[in-house]
Amino acid sequence: MEKFTKSFPSKPLGAKTAKPWALAGVVGSGNLEVLMERGSKPADAMECHVETSIPGYKASWLAALADFAHHYPAGGTKVTINDQGAPPVLVNLRLRQAYDHLTKGDK
Template identity: 40%
Template sequence: METLNYRFENGTHRLTAPPEVVGVVGSGNLEVLIEPAALDGACSIEITTAAVGFGPIWEAVMRDFHARWLLADTRISINDMGATPAVVSLRMDQAVQTMLGDAP
């Protein structure tokens, strides 16, 4: 297992809904927990993954996510069992959309 941590500053969008979990880690996929947190305007992301050695790919996916949403005062925890970057992006977007009330 590997744990990766990212912190993005200068977010502009604050979520106020209760914490939300999307995905199921036991399915061989991943789960995302997203919650409001007092982080001085930052977005903090912690990833625990079984796929060791993919830090640069995770960083690219997290940077892309942050550029799309610009979250501030948000904590995100990801438990991964080898999901592809496309699935990671989908689940993260789904978590934000669920908190915003925009989920299908």
């Protein structure tokens, strides 16, 4: 297992979201779950906590998370990830799904 925490600069999230938290994905082989919660401080940073079963890929993780924080206004969110070996492209997809559920609801 490898565990790390880092905040990334990101434009602040809109004042209103559909719900206070959103979950995307499931902890299964080659998959991950992303929990995205609003209300984290400061408002211009995305706070990330990652726990992965595959050690040694911290650089890829940080790049994927930084990329998401750069492209989406996710400042003021706390992102917690439980990972079981998801590839970077899936990490990006789950982040976008969680963000979509948080801002627009599950529909």
